[in-house]
Amino acid sequence: MIQYLTNNHEIVWQALQEHLYLALLPILFGFAISLPLGYLAVRFSWLYHPLINTFGVLYSIPSLALFVFLPVILGTKVLSPVNVVVALTVYTVALLARTVADGLRSVDPVVVQAATAMGYRRTRRLIDVELPIALPVVLAGLRVATVSNISLVSVGSLIGIGGLGQLFTRGFQLFYLEPILVGIILSVVLAAIADLIIVLVQRAVTPWTRAA
Amino acid sequence: MITFEDVVKVYPGGATAVDHLSLELPTGKITVLVGPSGCGKTTSLRMINRMVDPTSGRILIDGRDVTQQDAAQLRRGIGYVIQHAGLFPHRTVLDNVATVPVLLGKTRREARTAALGLLERVGLTADFAKRYPAQLGGGQQQRVGVARALAADPPIMLMDEPFSAVDPVVRAQLHAEFLRLQQDLGKTIAMVTHDIDEAIKLGDHVAVLRTGGRLAQFATPRELLAAPADDFVASFVGRDRGLRSLSFDSAAELPVRPVDGIELDDAGRPVGLPGVFTKDDSLRVVTDLVISSPGGVAVRVGPDGAADGLVSHHDLADYLASRRS
Numbered sequence A: 001m002i003q004y005l006t007n008n009h010e011i012v013w014q015a016l017q018e019h020l021y022l023a024l025l026p027i028l029f030g031f032a033i034s035l036p037l038g039y040l041a042v043r044f045s046w047l048y049h050p051l052i053n054t055f056g057v058l059y060s061i062p063s064l065a066l067f068v069f070l071p072v073i074l075g076t077k078v079l080s081p082v083n084v085v086v087a088l089t090v091y092t093v094a095l096l097a098r099t100v101a102d103g104l105r106s107v108d109p110v111v112v113q114a115a116t117a118m119g120y121r122r123t124r125r126l127i128d129v130e131l132p133i134a135l136p137v138v139l140a141g142l143r144v145a146t147v148s149n150i151s152l153v154s155v156g157s158l159i160g161i162g163g164l165g166q167l168f169t170r171g172f173q174l175f176y177l178e179p180i181l182v183g184i185i186l187s188v189v190l191a192a193i194a195d196l197i198i199v200l201v202q203r204a205v206t207p208w209t210r211a212a
Numbered sequence B: 001m002i003t004f005e006d007v008v009k010v011y012p013g014g015a016t017a018v019d020h021l022s023l024e025l026p027t028g029k030i031t032v033l034v035g036p037s038g039c040g041k042t043t044s045l046r047m048i049n050r051m052v053d054p055t056s057g058r059i060l061i062d063g064r065d066v067t068q069q070d071a072a073q074l075r076r077g078i079g080y081v082i083q084h085a086g087l088f089p090h091r092t093v094l095d096n097v098a099t100v101p102v103l104l105g106k107t108r109r110e111a112r113t114a115a116l117g118l119l120e121r122v123g124l125t126a127d128f129a130k131r132y133p134a135q136l137g138g139g140q141q142q143r144v145g146v147a148r149a150l151a152a153d154p155p156i157m158l159m160d161e162p163f164s165a166v167d168p169v170v171r172a173q174l175h176a177e178f179l180r181l182q183q184d185l186g187k188t189i190a191m192v193t194h195d196i197d198e199a200i201k202l203g204d205h206v207a208v209l210r211t212g213g214r215l216a217q218f219a220t221p222r223e224l225l226a227a228p229a230d231d232f233v234a235s236f237v238g239r240d241r242g243l244r245s246l247s248f249d250s251a252a253e254l255p256v257r258p259v260d261g262i263e264l265d266d267a268g269r270p271v272g273l274p275g276v277f278t279k280d281d282s283l284r285v286v287t288d289l290v291i292s293s294p295g296g297v298a299v300r301v302g303p304d305g306a307a308d309g310l311v312s313h314h315d316l317a318d319y320l321a322s323r324r325s
Helices: A002-043 A046-059 A063-074 A081-105 A109-117 A123-159 A166-173 A177-205 B042-046 B071-076 B095-098 B099-103 B108-121 B140-150 B166-187 B196-202 B220-225 B229-239 B240-250 B283-292 B313-324
Strands: B002-010 B016-025 B032-033 B056-061 B080-081 B157-159 B189-193 B205-210 B213-220 B299-303 B308-313
Touching: A002 A046, A002 A123, A002 A166, A002 B095, A046 A081, A063 A081, A063 A123, A063 B189, A081 A123, A109 A123, A109 B080, A123 A166, A123 A177, A166 A177, A166 B196, A177 B229, B002 B042, B016 B042, B016 B205, B032 B042, B032 B196, B042 B056, B042 B157, B042 B189, B071 B080, B080 B140, B095 B099, B095 B108, B095 B140, B095 B205, B099 B108, B108 B140, B108 B166, B140 B157, B140 B166, B157 B213, B166 B196, B189 B196, B196 B205, B196 B220, B196 B229, B196 B240, B205 B220, B213 B220, B220 B229, B220 B240, B240 B283, B283 B299, B283 B308
Parallel strands: B032 B189, B032 B205, B080 B157, B157 B189
Antiparallel strands: B002 B016, B002 B056, B205 B213, B299 B308
């Protein structure tokens, strides 16, 4: 395996970078979309169930089907990385919109009321009070979405799009175990490191959850 | 002064919470709204800072209709304390207290310095400043809640069952500190409670509301005990109101007999008694002492603690009878 790595470190390094990029870009997009969606689902409570159910259905679409199907809708090329980014963004939103909504709903109504009574306007209350208190729940969702995305990117290689998954397809085509092993290990390590980073960020920004 | 002018609140669905309420809450005094659940006391309180808007009628603060003012601005000028305090769990005690000054545009540093002083004011040491609400007991949380409400020095404070979530010992302590604080600050306070004893103990004025949101009586605690307006108020105030009304009568005028037959120490202080009273105590204290002391007499002491008079069952009964006529 070491032999394989030394001979192919450029390919592996590039696959790793692609993998990271294809997994994390959707997290950024997905988070940006989920915040307002989750907020709306709480603000207008009749929206909560339709929204959550819609994304529940989207999440249940097999990723491969979505990768293949998206070019038809988006008019993109079948081999375009945009398909993977869009598909994973959809999955991220499916997970995170719900967590954002549940996080906001977990805020004690008495606390929201106290904030209002002290003279917070709606937007500032959301930013200063509700979102920070919802953060532990939101970040738990973010961990799931991140790890899930890192594993899903590999599926993209079946339609010929980058990432560590390409090492799998290469290994299968050549009946060669090394690239498969390297791909699996790097993918797991990547997921573990990403998860750890989120946990560390969470510890830094929510010290109050460890009080008492 | 806070004025309710013929205020009605009907909730969607038709439930009347407040029914033609007219009331004046005098400046610098504590007015307690008390009544059974469903009497509209909390709704009335929350109409003052526009957490609820009235269906009809007006609420004026110093002559200005609250519904004509920007709600958030209005609220920043009104302190608000609730049951369980409602502290922000993600902020330290110090930052909780600094909340409103920061909203009003003070820098965080300025607001924190002022907040530290306020913590002391409500009986918390600086050690508490860096803690989070989850690390405090109920009574301590409530103190922080009061400090937070006082932080911007608002002329008006609204308090919704502020002391009902703490145990009786802590509550009595908070009551005493609250009254002492109010003596210094002289805020216009509107407080809601379901506990008539609390209302009588803390209120300068008490508004008794009945189910359906109608005002049954607005009076001083003393008047309330002496002359309840109707059967509802009488039964709400409770059976032992005669005895409780003695809390408002001073023992200063109570005649005493010369000290005799009581064991005294070298300084003339009585020995072995369950308690003594002074001229500053109320007749309720004296009555309790007369009943509970073994010899059936209450001993009065002077400022130095030396006994200077006795009151017996008969003396007290005669005095109470003479007050009636």
